Amino acid sequence: MPPPATPPPATLPPATLPPATPLPATPLPVTPLPVTPPSATPSPAMPSPAMPPLATPPPDALLNLHGLTRDELRALIVSWDFPPVHAARLWNYLYYEAVAALDAAAMPDIPARLMERLRAECTPDVLPVAHEAQSADGFTRKYLLTLPGGSRIETVLMRFTGRVTACISSQAGCAMGCVFCATGQMGFTRHLTAAEIVAQALHVQRILKAQGERLRNVVLMGMGEPLHNYDAVMRACEIMRDGSGLALGARKITLSTVGVVPGIVRMADEASPIHLAVSLHAATQKERLALVPAARRWPLDQLIDACRYYVEKLNRRIFFEWTLIDGKNDTEAHARAVAKLLSGMQAQVNLIPLNPTSGYGGAPGRTDAAKKFQSILAACNLPSTIRQPRGIDIAAGCGQLAAEG
Numbered sequence: 001m002p003p004p005a006t007p008p009p010a011t012l013p014p015a016t017l018p019p020a021t022p023l024p025a026t027p028l029p030v031t032p033l034p035v036t037p038p039s040a041t042p043s044p045a046m047p048s049p050a051m052p053p054l055a056t057p058p059p060d061a062l063l064n065l066h067g068l069t070r071d072e073l074r075a076l077i078v079s080w081d082f083p084p085v086h087a088a089r090l091w092n093y094l095y096y097e098a099v100a101a102l103d104a105a106a107m108p109d110i111p112a113r114l115m116e117r118l119r120a121e122c123t124p125d126v127l128p129v130a131h132e133a134q135s136a137d138g139f140t141r142k143y144l145l146t147l148p149g150g151s152r153i154e155t156v157l158m159r160f161t162g163r164v165t166a167c168i169s170s171q172a173g174c175a176m177g178c179v180f181c182a183t184g185q186m187g188f189t190r191h192l193t194a195a196e197i198v199a200q201a202l203h204v205q206r207i208l209k210a211q212g213e214r215l216r217n218v219v220l221m222g223m224g225e226p227l228h229n230y231d232a233v234m235r236a237c238e239i240m241r242d243g244s245g246l247a248l249g250a251r252k253i254t255l256s257t258v259g260v261v262p263g264i265v266r267m268a269d270e271a272s273p274i275h276l277a278v279s280l281h282a283a284t285q286k287e288r289l290a291l292v293p294a295a296r297r298w299p300l301d302q303l304i305d306a307c308r309y310y311v312e313k314l315n316r317r318i319f320f321e322w323t324l325i326d327g328k329n330d331t332e333a334h335a336r337a338v339a340k341l342l343s344g345m346q347a348q349v350n351l352i353p354l355n356p357t358s359g360y361g362g363a364p365g366r367t368d369a370a371k372k373f374q375s376i377l378a379a380c381n382l383p384s385t386i387r388q389p390r391g392i393d394i395a396a397g398c399g400q401l402a403a404e405g
């Protein structure tokens, strides 16, 4: 039997958290990650929970409509001396109808003069599909999408019993370098804009709409580290959540992080309503560092402190993802170690058998080991699931996205 769970500390005062250094802003940091600990100098206060300001486009650039919140779109239309009702209609066309172009025929309620101005100064963000593939079982479809400038990202539509989920990307490539992840192996190219993140959800919504369905679940588990691109991701989530548009429930959006501590603290301080998943994979700093280089910047003890802070501040559980690698982190001792590490925390562990990538030689945890692992967690009152594999044959599974089509 596993040892009894250790009781957690009662509360974690915010002051004991590591310095909440704001996440990097543009220009964008690229690999390799800084390996020095966070600055010892006092950190600035956490940013205000208000929406970050809209990036000002270059004077000659078209304004991307999918990067605007509904209030911002309304303000734009009113500033052009059109009544707000036209903003409401335009929003409806963009998100409820998921119209893909500023096309008068597709938007008959938009006056010609407004359409003319929209076409002159704005653009919707529609990402061309360079390639798409469907898994042999028909449950998964992967789209290789081209960004302005030529970089490519992948978006995945996954069907599970009773639900459809879009797995979307937050960056082209990733700077975090997790050893078993194809995205990490390709390095970092650039952050996505909020509009480019929203455009992926809309792409899936258009496909589902044509089939009489609707997108209800989004996971930010595609390419990139969402908390490394915090402002754009949170703006995109607000746009996707808007009840007059895509209307995704806050609890139908899950953001997965490798453990960017300042971002987790910021989500707690801003009372971010979306779900948080943390990729843990190991219960000691040494073992985690061998899989997740970002653990050098944000060590395990700081990460767990931040997670406890989040859970206690928001009274909401965290999902912890644990990629099961045969013999490396799937033993009974590992199960007991993670149960002890997370004891007393509102948490659920999602066990994910490793998906193969060309750059990593580890093998997936065996099914019997996964079941044993899960039974140990259950005995420690730690709920868990074993993720159903999806899209492995088209390299659309967790850790397999490499923008190669």
Ligand code: SF4
Pocket (backbone or CB within 6 Å): 174, 175, 176, 177, 178, 181, 182, 183, 184, 185, 222, 223, 224, 225, 257, 258, 399
């Ligand atoms: S697992 Fe996530 S954070 Fe790690 S390299 Fe891959 S995309 Fe980046």
